[in-house]
Amino acid sequence: MVNVAKRSEREALLLQTLLTAKTLDTAQAMSLLNVSESTARRLFAELEQQNLVIRKYGGIQLAQNGPYDYSFEQSEQAMREEKQRIAQRALELIECGDILFLDSGTTLQQLCAALACRLRDAELGNVTVVTNSLANLQLLSPYCTVILLGGEYRARRMDFAGFASNKFIQNFHFSKCFLGADGVTLEDGFMGTDADTSSLVELAVARSGDAVVLADSSKLGKRSFVCYAQPEDIGALVTDSGADAAFLDGLSGKLSRLIVA
Template identity: 40%
Template sequence: MTTAKARREEIYHLAVTTGLASVEELSRHFRVTASTIRRDLAHLNEEGKLTRTYGGAVALGAHPEPSLRQRTGEAYEQKHAIAAWAAAEVKDGENILLDGGSTVGALAHALRGRENLSVTTPGINTLQELADSPGIQVDCLGGRLRGVSQTFVGPLAETALERMSFDRVFLGADAVTADDGLCEADHAQTRLKELMARRGDAVYVLADSGKLGKRPFHAWAKLALPWTLVTDSGADPGQVALFSEAGVQVQLVQVPAGQQASA
């Protein structure tokens, strides 16, 4: 059972990364009463972390970027369901590009043991996942290391991409919207994602439903159509409709029963 302290820490994390801080949403998310959430918000307000608003609260200060380690444990079942679907799309003999991030890292894990694959990545977690898979040739996009995301970015990585092409490109994102595309905390990262998308015959964005329609940061990468959004079946139907209307192909992946609400 989640302790009050742990719940309050997660409430603060949700507020600064996704804006999820309404009493109604938080009550559903944690499966506690609205009065319990109001007490949590009052406590966080007293600590100077949140400021109360009508019906909820907002975080004080800028949105911090969660580390890769923090993100790996969020929406765990959704991410692995998405990764399993994406892994099934990859055919033997293909040359694919895997972005950094926790969801694409889960895809790398799902590909372990495959034969006759070529994988290129800027993500340290993907390199670690595939390092002992003899049937997979792994190339690294080197460059400047962003410690918080554990990915390489910058001119060296961008220049290397100009010499490559891929059967499939799998991208992650901090958030994604139908109108502006991928949202990230860092402009160098969005620039690299935009370039990666240009080098693939088929482009997929792997994003759990909690990331749809959110705008936590101010760096964006708009992708040229066609591309496929792969998300879980818990996605808001209104958001799914917005992506479909924008010309994006949406793939909803089922999460095993009883696990959707546990993330």
């Protein structure tokens, strides 16, 4: 049986090496990972299936618009109306007195914008937010207490992640956490495109009374890099009406709540 954790470490090392090497051939991957040719080729195929790399003759290169090409500004424009509808429905789950963890990402940014309006208009109060996102901090800090997690700053994501962030978040307990997802499948659950983000949100789920995932329909049925939660770990999924009905039927039996905006 393949050790899943070890396989993920190998995939992460390949991706990190591609950041500087740009391309890797089979022999280089075998040497880097100390694996057989068949294992290296299998890893190439798995990364290609996740749309993280492009296979070329004898090797691989990073895919365009992969996780290392992520741009907050570009992602902000994708499915904007759907994200706004999702945010409005998710906002209904927030109550006075909540202590929240809010993930980074553009769908969560829409939730923070909607939450800021309710706090500004005194329709909601006594909310405390812990977040790793500068965008969330900027939106919410005028209207409620915001605690920003430290860690390694990632400019293209406008957030913090890594070892220090993981240590910091373990000091808190949350009434609810609101998370993004880059992929959701019936088999693998909820996934992210990078290990640091996935590790952080996995800790947030474990330290929350209720976990809510905000994912537009383009993420459903799509496999990503790292799994951070199974459906039974998540209290609710909020998505948009463009989601495939058959996929939602399969997922609804595993979730406590399924909310379609």
